[in-house]
Amino acid sequence: MEQTRYPKHMVFGLDIGTRSIVGTVGYRENDHNFTVAAICVKEHDTRAMLDGQIHDIGKVSESIAFIKKELEKELDVTLTDVCIAAAGRVLKTITVRADYEFQTETYVTDVHIHSLDLLAVEKAYDNIREEMQKENIDFYCVAYTPVHYYLNDYPILKLDDHKANKISVELLATFLPEEVIDGLYSAVEKAGLQVANLTLEPIAAINIAIPEKFRMLNIALVDVGAGTSDISITRDGSIIAYGMIPYAGDELTEAIMQKFLVEFSVAEKIKLACLKKKTVTYKDIMGISHKTSIEEVKEALQDTVSFITKNIADKIIELNGGKTVSAVFVVGGGGKIPGFVETLAHNLELSKERVALRGEEVLREVHFLPEKIKKDPLLVTPIGICLNYYEQKNNFIFVNVNGERIKLYDNNKLTIVDAAIQFGFPNEKLFPRRGKAIQYTVNGQTRMTRGELGEAAVVKLNGKETGINTPIVQNDKIEILESTTGKDAEIFISQLPEYQSTIEFQFNNKKIICPKFVVANQNLKSEYYSICHGDCIEILNYYTLGQILEFMDLPYQEDIKVNNVYASVDDKVYENFSIAYGNINEMSFRDLNVESLDTALIEDNVEQTSFNRENTTMGAVETSYHTNTTQTTNKEIHILVNGQRITLKGKDKYIFVDILDYYEFDMTVARGTSLVLKVNQQSAEFSSSIENEDVIDIYWEE
Structure with missing residues (x-):
């Protein structure tokens, strides 16, 4: 083949399966098609992989290197980057909802939507950590899919450019354990390649098998491989769930091994013969040759097919909220076994026409340059891996956070916030924190005084101070010094808006000014008292007659009138009430020892208040009693x-x-x-x- 027939950049995808590895190289000329330049398939020489998990990294790496070399030779190119997919062997999915509120009505941008998605991913991380904390397993988010967006709590397909006070997302986040990802990366890197993009096998398959125009329907996609059967479900325009069962083509092969007493590789050949022959000849482990009909092989597989499809059907119903789906598309080699789709339809209580293999009909926009290649369900996932590169170029990158190396799933929009989340840095320690608030009541009304704000976290990227939303790339060094907490709330009685330090009465037509009483938790307090959390503050707007007389250092008399009504010592006297007191001469009124009120009425824990009075005669000017302390101006x-x-x-x-x-x-x-x-x-x-x-x-x- 001539080099000039290919564009400069082509995508190399690897479907690293349990039974074989499929390498695909191709390119996209527009948004509606994909051209496959070459395909190479290599079966594992040993059981290097089981149930989608790499067990022998060295053997898998050798197979990848072989495929790389063959494709380079065929195309006369050098392949350095590769797209891969992880099987859902130990897949964890979590659906969360996150909200993002604006201070004022705002036009929604890509940045807002990305921030909203990250809030949801953070919630999903919190959930997975809480769920797996006893298992001591580190999980990584390898993909996330918005299921629904909401504009001011109303569902909407796209948020871009709309005006909103609040936007929300319901998001499906997918997690895999660290060892699964590390195994894939190690095998690829040992073969001399770098991972350009990582996706999940069910995501790769569904992007080919169920186009967006079909996703309004409730459809399940089942990718039956060798080690696992991966499941995806669509509804209302979105992918709503991913799942997996650890039963697939290998269970069929093992059933043949048991029935016909053959080794694994011979059983594989017998299984494949079911697809195109009427009889098959083989040797068992004793070296005896046998010839059997395909009908006998099918009969041997019947119980296993029923077992696998029953588990798939149960998983589909579980993922779909306890009910069956409208239709099922099946891809992958395991689904080609005779009777597989029919049995699956029976277990899902669907008509046979609603469960079908998807191959050539979903690869119509895929053009194959090699003429020998036939469009087949086996190729759906390998080609989907390549196409995912264009849809979402994802990879893992490594950055350093506070001296610790961490791995991040790269969606081309990574920021310092993402690194902080993966590092486990608490979100609240990135932003200024308030000191403790105090809550109390004033005259029965609940009040709260908030603490002061602290300083925001100090964030440095490669030694330079920056913001928490700064983009990051491979090998960046990030330093985060957590935010500080501000001073705890503090408020004095004198700072209460309704507090006034004095109260006035008319005593024998002369104005007297007395200190206002404040009670905290049934104890008298001064204006300098610092209010505590839970305090019940009562600002009294009255004196009893007895308290006024004690303040005046006068004895009680039965003929005392308050507002022209005879009063007892317990009667309340409110501000500006008039008091008529007989039998008091000018000199005794002028020389009252008013300091006695302080020691009589205020406890030891209150600052002693002294009262001064003007040295004037009663008949000339008003007599005024007031505190000697400086008043706070409100x-x-x-x-x-x-x-x-x-x-x-x-x-x-x-x-x-x-x-x-x-x-x-x-x-x-x-x-x-x-x-x-x-x-x-x-x-x-x-x-x-x-x-x-x-x-x-x-x-x-x-």
Whole structure:
């Protein structure tokens, strides 16, 4: 063949099966076809693989090297990269839902959708780790498929360019153990190749056998190989489930071995003879020659075929939510055994026409340059592996996170966040964390004061500080210093908006000013008391008459009136109430020892408050009693945050971070590569001061 007949870049795919390895080289000229330039098949010389799992890496590597050499010789090219697929021998699938909410209505971009998918993958990782923590097995996500997207909680096929307040995804994530992936990589690399793309065998098969236009239907695809039967199910336009059973063509071969007393390779030839001959001649392990009819072979396989198809049918029903599917497509060599599709149809309670082998009819857009190749169900998965390279160029890469080498499934969109997730770095330690909040009640109303925000995680990529959404590539070195927790919440009684330090009464037509009582958990407290979590604060807006008299250092008399009504010592006197007290001379009123209230009413744990009074006569000016402590000014300001008007109150001065106590802004999930803070269109920090009528902007930026 002439080199000029092939494009510069061709895709090399390997279907590393239990019984054989199929190497395919081809290229795509447009989105609707694929040209196969060459195919090479090599059966394993030994049982190097069992049930889709590599057991002898060296032997498998030798077979891969043989196929590589043969294809290079036929095409006169050098093959360096290869696409492979992993069997679902120990496949784990998890379906999760993730939501992504915007601060304001936003046009959805590819970046938003990718971030949404990663949130779902992270949830799936958490689930698989929790499920497998006792097994001590590391699982890797080798593929994920969005099942449904939602726009503001309504199902939608594509999110791109829509405006939304909230987007969601229901995602199917697929995991394999580390040793399965490592075995495949080792075998390929020992043969002198690099993995360009990794997919799952059921994904490769379904992309060929069930085009998207059919996926609105509830269809199952069964890829019957030698060691495993891989299952995929579609419904409502999506792939909804993957599964596997560890029974396939090898069970049929072993049944022939038992029946006819032959070794494995001879049994394989007898099995294949079922597809094209009427009789078969063989030698058993005793060296005796035999000739048997294909009907006798079929009869020997009947129980095994029933066993395998019953297990496949049960798995399909389990994956499909407890009910059968509408139709089944079968690919792979094991499904070609006479009676296989008919028995599967019976076990699924479907008509024979609803279960069919898929070969030539699904390979119509595949052109084979070698004339000797026949379109066959055996070729569906090998060609699907090549085509997956164009659909989703995936691979594993290695990066270094905080000195530890980790492996990541590369979907061409990897960022530092992905590496942090795989490393097991807690999501909450990437973003600023608030100190502990305190919750309490004031006059029966529940309040909460939030702690201060800490600093975001410090992230370095190859020694340079960067953002957590920075893209990464092979061998990058990542350093992550976890975020800090801010100061725990603290609030004093004096900072409560409704707190005023004094209360006024009219005593014999003169104004007296008394300290306001505050009770915390039934104990009197001063304005300097630091409120604790769970405190019940009561700010009293009254004195009892007895307390006022004690404050005035006067005895009780029966003719005392409050608001012109005779009152007892237990009657409540509210602010600005008038008290009429007889038989008090000017001098005794002026020389009252008001400090006695402090020791009488306030416990030892409260700062002693002293009261001073002006040295004036009753008839000349008002007599005033007041605390000698400096009062906290509760300054109230009004600002505009992202177009929303809010009021800050309870402090003398305000800084940018105070806004977060009044304005909802989620700092725990990054919505971009950097957080933008602005005051009156000027860049700001969390510690920047805020004044009345300032215009504030806070948002994530790519």
